[in-house]
Amino acid sequence: MVGPYRGLFNGPGVKGFVLAGFVGRMPMSMLGIGVVLLVQGLTGSYAIAGAVAGVCNIAFAIAAPLSGRLVDRFGQSRVIIPFAAVNALALAALMLSARLDLPQWTLYAAGLLVGATSLSLGSMVRARWSHLHGGSAKLHTAFAFESVADEVIFVTGPALVTVLATMVNPYAGLIVALACMFSGSIALALQRRTQPPVQPVRSAGGTPILIPGVALLSCVYLGLGAVFGSVDLITVAFAEEHGAKGAAGFLLAAFAGGSMVSGLWFGSRSWRISLRGRFVRSLGVFVVGLLPIMFIGDVRIMAAGLFLAGLAISPTLITGFSLTERLVPPSLLTEGMAWISTSIGFGVAIGAWAGGRLTETFGPSNAYGFSLAAAFLAVVVGLAGSGLLRLPEAPSPAKS
Template sequence: MVGQYRGLFGTPGAKGFVITGFIGRIPMSMLGIGVVLLVSAITGSYATAGAVSAVFSLAYAMAAPVSGRLVDRFGQAKVLVPFALLHGVALSGLMVCAHATAPIWTLFATGAAAGATATSLGSMVRARWSHVLKDSSQLHTAFSFESVADEVIFVGGPAFVTALATTVNVYAGIIVAIVLTLVGTLAFSVLRGTEPPAVRHREHAGSPIAIPGVALLSAVFLAMGAVFGSVDVITVAFADEQGSKVAAGFLLASLSGGSMVSGLWYGSRHWKISLRSRFIRGLSIFAVGLTPVLLMNDIRPMAVALFFAGLAISPTLITGFSLIERLVPTSQLTEGMSWISTSIGFGVAIGAWAGGHLTDVYGASNAYGFTFACALAAAVVGVAGSTLVRMEHRTN
């Protein structure tokens, strides 16, 4: 298994963009729960906390295709540097408003600004892999590695930010996220040798979302994003109901841990079945795997249930990015991949808002019903429209 991944790093420049890209996107697992912990501590309401987190995710989702298109046109470095600096300023503003107990609308305004200036660094790392690797089997392994890297981040990030917020202070997690964003993103930006070339003067082309297969994948990942967003908020409340709020990070790490294990296994295999078939199977397992979560009422069995629920996440995401890479023209690759991030972001926004509201009204255990419904919707939409991704080729 390890040998498949080791071969990737003989590619010139790969170690640099992998390491800096990893550091720069660690905050993606910290900010959602970090905002929930901060706002819930200040306001005492999970509904408000979920709504602010939703606005953050919604703003990010709306801005990601725009920043992706700018990257395709002007290059990664010219876009990432100003966006990273503005993102740090916006998050600082959110903390200042919270500390000053400013009106609630200021939390929404600064949260929206922070989301709008966040960038899809994971998409840009994958675009670099697509640029430096020409062999499809190597690219499959590279995308699998990046998905595993994302899951490593999601294993450690929630526990890390929860520990900082509950043992240091509620601002510590977001402060660390700002530092990691700036250090990682700025270091990534200076690595110009592996940066895909900008396409300043291309033929007028519509957005990749107009491609039917991309539209289908976006709808599926919208529903999956709602699963992720609702789980973040509901699980914090679930741990709080069980008398151990700090265990929320452990529970969320269990979900990501299952995804990380399956991602390592998935990426190490040479698959004979089509991407379309793998995508359908991943979605089906994803929905079935969430069923036990509905039945748990204690932290330890919930951790086990969340681990098994996470097993289908990485394979499904890896397959989705691989399908995008084959469906979208090379000159629009970053924007095309950003549509997955956008869809997940919209879903996270919906899930965070709904999860917080349902938790306040019905309690955390019952609110997980919404999470399962979203997973089921992702599977139904994906299976019903799977013929739209049958064309697995890339237009240059």
């Protein structure tokens, strides 16, 4: 399993941008649950907590393609630094609004600014990999590694922020998230030799979302994002209902842990099945894996159930980003990948809002039905439009 990953980090500057990107995107797994724990602890309402988290995600979803376009036009370094500075100030304002018991609208306003200035560092790191290994079979392994890195973040982040928020201070998790975001982002911005060069735009006013295959992927990932957002919030309520609120982060870590294990395995294989075939199969496994969690009433069994449910996440994300890289012209690559992130962000916002409402109305176990329905809808859309994802296969490993 380790073989294909050997030598992947040997190029000049590769280890630096991988490490900086990893640290800089730690908040993507910490921010949502950190906001939920903070706001729910202050207001006693999962609906309000989900709404504030949802505002962050909606703002990110709207802004990500725009910031991605700025990166494609002006380069990563010139965009990252000002965005990171404003994002740090906005997150500090969110915590101060909560600490000083300011009017509720200030939480939403600060959350809006936090989301709008959050950069899709994962897209930027993948763009660097694409610049280094575009057209090579190594790109599959690199994207697989990045999905595994994402899942390591989602394994450690929720557990870390939960421990900090419940055992140290309600604000401690968000403070650590702020420190990771700012230090990692600035470190990535300063590494200019590995960033993709700015390429001339060949079609004025063009946007990747108008490419049929990218539009289809965005719709699919909207549904998957709704799964992620709802599972995050509902699982916190599930743990609290069973007297183990502090275990919520570990339950979410189990969900991400399944994805991490499958991502390592998936990236180590040389596949003969087409990218489209891998994508469709991964979607099918994902919806089947979610079925049992509606019927589990024990925290320890739920950890195992979420681990199994997470096994299809990485393969679905790896193939989705690989398809996007093949479908989008180089001059729009960062924006194209940002559309995947923005779709997930919209879905997470919808899922967090719906999960909060349904949890308070029907209880957490029944609310998981929304997660299952969202996954099923993503599968239906992916299968129905899979013809839009047909494309020539990348060069075989023997030629890379």
